[in-house]
Amino acid sequence: MNASFMESMKKRFISLLDEMDSTIESIVESPISMASGGDEVDQWSVERDNHMALRIGDRAITYRKKLLQGLQKISDGTYGKCEECDCEIPASRLMARPTADFCVPCKEQAERLEFKKTTKHLTLL
Numbered sequence: 652m653n654a655s656f657m658e659s660m661k662k663r664f665i666s667l668l669d670e671m672d673s674t675i676e677s678i679v680e681s682p683i684s685m686a687s688g689g690d691e692v693d694q695w696s697v698e699r700d701n702h703m704a705l706r707i708g709d710r711a712i713t714y715r716k717k718l719l720q721g722l723q724k725i726s727d728g729t730y731g732k733c734e735e736c737d738c739e740i741p742a743s744r745l746m747a748r749p750t751a752d753f754c755v756p757c758k759e760q761a762e763r764l765e766f767k768k769t770t771k772h773l774t775l776l
């Protein structure tokens with residue numbers, strides 16, 4: 652992986668981190684709305700909004716952690732290496748998915764295993 656690619660990925664991570672920070676901030680700062688009075692539809696939509704905000708916040712926090720890990724990897728010089736087989740993850744994949752930890756074959760393998768796990772109980776029926 653060449654240095655200028657690393658440098659551009661680093662910038663990408665930092666701008667994504669900024670984005671996540673402002674997403675998280677906007678959720679934290681928006682007061683949790685309370686369903687006071689109103690009819691059932693109002694209460695339901697307030698609950699749904701709160702739930703949505705929490706889900707978006709959760710995902711932003713998880714993604715933020717991944718971004719920090721990625722930045723750490725860049726400074727360690729291990730960024731772009733597949734965690735499973737140690738090969739170099741193609742730059743095109745990293746550009747599409749900066750936080751990718753695995754190369755495509757390993758990722759597919761992991762997904763197949765996951766699929767087997769989740770469908771196992773179905774075959775037992």
Ligand SMILES: [Zn+2]
Pocket residue numbers: 733734735736737738753754755756757758
């Ligand atoms: Zn791999």
